[in-house]
Amino acid sequence: MVSGFRLSFSLLSLNPGTNPCHRRRGRDAPHHHMRSTSLPCPVLSPLLDEIRSLRSSPDRDGFDRIYGLLAALDDLLHLPLARDTLRRRTASADRLLRLADAHGSFRSAAIALKQHLSEGRTAIRHRDPVRFASAARSHRRVEKEIAGLASAIKDLARSPPLAPGIGPDSEIAGIIAEALAATAGTSTEVFLSVSGWGSWMVWAMRRPSKKGSEEAEMVAMEKLEEMMERNEGLEAGSGRVYRSLVNTRVTLLNMLTPSS
Template structure:
């Protein structure tokens, strides 16, 4: 009799473990790789750094070039601030936005004041040209006084721009290092261009006094050198029309008066160019600040 053998089937005691797959968890903040707009903004900031290095010749054209670059920088920043991912990132940090808004409000204020001052200068400068043609020394003297007053007002704008407000630390989740760093750089170049503009006009029209007292020869030499250095300060075209060019018109010859008149006409054109450039910067500053306010309002809406 043949035995019956049962067939047995064995199963492994443990189920095979699937190999773990390496994967990357995506952040809810801005992507690790910078947005192309940030790279474009960095290029524009680099242009302004190069511009500031060419400051040996402080001309009106140099100032206008800086204002044009600055307007482009703020336009690029505004584009970045309006990106959905940027707004989503910023709305988590209202305190940080508040600090940025303080900076932008200060810039908006000083450029608003500058617009009023430069418009007043244009009107007084036009009146001074009429006075020069008529050789009205009394009105010319009033123009010289108004320029000194403008220099003092420009010096106040310089002090306002130089006030530093610390921006809150950006090391919280949601605000990338690239975004925070590039905004810091925008504030830095805005300060640089603004100081070049306001200081330039202040130094051009300010009173340069050197007191001469009995002193040692080396001290006199130092004062002479200091005086020469002072003469180089300011904006070249503004500096060329000094008080000495405007006073005692009746004693000046026909050719000398003609040269002074031409310089005044050229300066009028440069004043208009600077006014237009600063006005474009003013508008771009307002636009960027509105974008920041929109990000803050979104954060408040999400809270509610």
């Protein structure tokens, strides 16, 4: 490790003025201020940027940005130094498994939500309040399941304490811990945002039906179409994140498995 610099955590306290990967190379600048220990800046800097971005606004374009973070993390994991570190630290693989399981379950829930929204739309077209009420109740049940998923990974949004020590091992372990914590935090925010969608359906279900109220039906259909469109985006986004988490975990497990 280069004397005079150690990457401190939380990493998100870094900004372009303090992150050595963002420092402008100048003739009078000491060499050890231009890079972070033995980690190459082309790999480290994008990952720190992705972590900082997720921490600052976790509920905006959440799944797309998680996918970007995981891609940057994958670059780090393929460094020989990262491989050596992870062979001695196995907690990250367990955290990745929990995150992957949560996203796999969320994607299944999103598919179920789409079915219930479609059922609600059909009920409106046929002016069938009983059918609509059934779809709304089913929708709310799935939303409660999603809220449960958010609760199950909430603790992963906190970076675990690191073992004492300095050096590349500690630095890489800390970076990975921060990346997974940011992923969990953003996932939790997105899950919770979805868990309140069905309140509109419950409200509509409890309103007295007015036969022939075409305007009310039109408003309801437009709302359902909007919810279905958002749901499709979430289903696709979570699917990408799930596959990326699984691939990253496979990479970790391959590092942890002794070669024959």
